[in-house]
Amino acid sequence: MxxxxxxxxxxxxxxxxxxxxxxxxxxxxxxxxxxxxxxxxxxxxxxxxxxxxxxxxxxxxxxxxxxxxxxxxxxxxxxxxxxxxxxxxxxxxxxxxxxxxxxxxxxxLLPGGPIGTAVLSEAPQVSDAWWRAFNASLDALSAQNTSRVATPDTEAITQDLVTAAIRGTFPGSFDTTVEEWVPTHGDLNWANMTAPTFCLFDWEDWGNAPRGLDSASLWASSLAVPALADRVRRERHADFESRDGKLMTLFACSKILGPDAHPQDPRLEAARQMAEQTIQDLQAD
Known part of the structure; x- marks a missing residue:
């Protein structure tokens, strides 16, 4: 049936x-x-x-x-x-x-309730211990091995997909070649994590992806709350400072600023500013 x-x-x-x-x-x-x-x-x-x-x-x-x-x-x-x-x-x-x-x-069962929707409009109440557990899990995940390929939005992430998404939204003479592919959750957002105890769930789309995909995805889902987006960048500083992390920042921004952009999305301006700065950084590398 x-x-x-x-x-x-x-x-x-x-x-x-x-x-x-x-x-x-x-x-x-x-x-x-x-x-x-x-x-x-x-x-x-x-x-x-x-x-x-x-x-x-x-x-x-x-x-x-x-x-x-x-x-x-x-x-x-x-x-x-x-x-x-x-x-x-x-x-x-x-x-x-x-x-x-x-x-x-x-x-x-989950040890707590989901923190919120995929895109937050207000900061969640999570502790420093929560952030430590969050970082430990993401670091442990990226250190493992798999033959799986991450499928964010149910589409396998490839070099061609990354290049098409970035080039289709942002101009600039910078290389979009990914250097490091690591295991990622593939759908990291506030709807797939619990609090007050940290737990990460909904693993349908996990697999190898460019380093920084998860961090950039969570940052993008936090942009309507500037302090939260800044906290994500601080916690995952190593990802965002890597070249691949910068490409994934643009990849995440392309979903906000691309052809399907919603004119009332509260994240538009923050994404635009970050994209401009990230392009400058990539061109300077």
Missing amino acids: TLSVPTGRAVDLRVQSVDEILERVERSLQTRFAPDTVVRKRRSVGARTDRDTWVRIERRLLDKISDQGWNGTERAARLTGIAQPAWQGCVVWPDAEEAAMWRADETD
Whole structure:
């Protein structure tokens, strides 16, 4: 049983019925969901089970599932030194009507609530201990090895993608060649971290990416709160000072300032100023 939607039509799980999907996962995992805990996003749904675990269900088109597979949360369970919920198991099945797949991953419950939305409008209340745990996890992640490729926004990040995003938004005679590729979360924002205890979750898109992608992504999601954006830059100073970190800063800015820029985005001016300074730094290198 699947959602009943016309072939080729975009599925938005925030507004379409997910009852049949939830029932199917309950049967497969032999559990029950607490109805008042269901969280709905555009392409995923999550809920707490009666055995005090969490299940995240995602629908993804086949052309968005690369040769590396579609098992980011499962593969992330092998990572060490990172604060993340333990993975318990999964169920995967094909959509009966479209070229898409469904996947439900069960994990331990988070140690706290998500800090906020992907882009914040006010500073979160997190401690210095939280920042230390945050840095320890990101440093541990970047020191490990994987054959996976990060898929931010479900698109594999490549040199061509980086160059196209930067060149498509910013002029300037500077080299966009990435020098260092390291394991990254791939979707680091305030909606995927908890407080007061730090924990990083939603590992579907992790893999190798240019150094600084995670730091730049979190900085970009903090720009509406200048003091918070500055704190991110201070905490991840080594990333931002690296050449690849500067390229990732431009990459993140391109998503704010590019062709799809929203004229009311409160981050526009801060992103524009940072992009100008970063281009000057790259041209001076």
